[in-house]
Amino acid sequence: MGCFHSVSNKSKVGPCRTNIFSDVQATIDQSPTVIEEYSPIVLRYRTPYFRANAQVIMPPIRRKETWTVGWIQACDYMKFINQYGTLGCSSWEIPALKSGRIPAVSDSDGVSYPWYGNTTEIATIVGPTDSYRRMNLTMNDNFYPSVTWDIPVSEGTNAHLTRIVRDQSFITWLAAVNETTKDIIVLKTVRWNFYLEIDIDPTRELGQRARIVAPRAQKQPLVTNGPGQIPISALVRPSANNAQTLIWRPTENQPIVVVPAK
Template sequence: MGVASSRPGAQYPSTQTAEMSPVQDIYRKVRISNVSAKIDNAPTKLDETSPTVLKYRTPDFRASALVQMGPLEEGEKWKVGWIQACTEMMFHNTYGADGFTSWEFPELKSGRPMISDCDGRHYPWYGSNDETAIFKGPCKEREAYVAMHDNFHPHVTWRNPANSGQKDPNLTRVQRDQSFYVWLVAWNMADRRSYILKTIRWTMKLDIMVQPQRPLGHRAKLVSDPVPEQPQLVSRNVPIPKCALVPPNANSAQMLVWRPCEGKPLVIIPPSWTEKALDPSPSNHQPDSRL
């Protein structure tokens, strides 16, 4: 994946070559099989054991593939793994007639097409364990299984977090609609060229109605379809924009905004990521290459 620099000393993978590299040639070196993408066929689980928050856990999205590499010569080194980016997010928690809280990404609000959903440490990869594999020459043919999974398991306050004087529970609805692209990418670590091997598109939608006046344990009900929409293996690979490869990632960019029915919005939790917080050390932002 070529190297692009958005500030002195910081190096990030770029998809400039990922869009143009001859994929037909790379298939002679990297071969994939048993590609799978699915969401567990189970409903979202609700948990009302806490007097302060409603918890829920969505079924897992899972992607996996068998990667066969080689043979490789001396000096050749490849990394193959999963990259994920969020393209859309609507996450509203409604508190009766007062208004709703909204988890938002300023980057998406400002017009970026997507935001990285990496682990925040090994840009741009989704993770650094089962999610990636490194192949180093010289060696004969080798294979590795790469897999990732994702789900949502947030806590939603029963009471309006923007009103410190709110005594009684007044959460009435939870809505979420979030979409992602996932790519299986091969990166030649010697010449820094990248190749998109597979593209996946998936969405998670849920709608929970809440009767806050009812006893704890009997308030929330899942009213959206309990059968999750299954992911799509995209027939033609989608290019990865640079914004999906560099900071910030989704967890550090998200902010919680109170949007009242009357009055001005209020930021309750600001993003934890800022430009000043970015460590300029090159070693912290190069693609991870440890064996």
């Protein structure tokens, strides 16, 4: 990736934060998380969607340059623990984020850095242009993971899973990027969190084991105006999916890396 950097608002020609109009709506669906207990090997759950919609009006671009406007997302906190009674727990972790070495990790699709996606999430304008351009940009995000009933270092199908706790925070920026200079203009910032607790009774029959204990509904996102800076780690590889590691922490022995980062 090139070197991205924020841009000042001194320029009177072409796009700057003060002459790009943007309006953002962001919500988390009020539908509950759905638990799926169909498999004897894994429990799955499907969470409500985070959704963001932006209306953007770009001013004329006087120079021969290309601008991309769209969504950039990063995870800045992650706690994802699966408890297996007194045997231990597994945890999905991003080591650089957990240690504080980086403030956030890119949540790109793993291809379209720094963008969250490359379809409805972005729009590109090639200058010069002599008129205002209107764009509608949308994105959505949810989780649909699988958690093994048995401890992750076992090849068995015995149910030992007793609790799932997931707590993640995200920052989602609506940004305009000059593709030539790599200048970034932050238009809006959305902060949102997803929290979930599931209790499991592994002695019960499949289909009757798990229940959601918190929360009944997710907190709604907070939208704020720019300006702002995006950490470099939120713009470049690796993505959160590729950076995370699954670690098994048995009660009486040393931790074991079950799934290393890609």
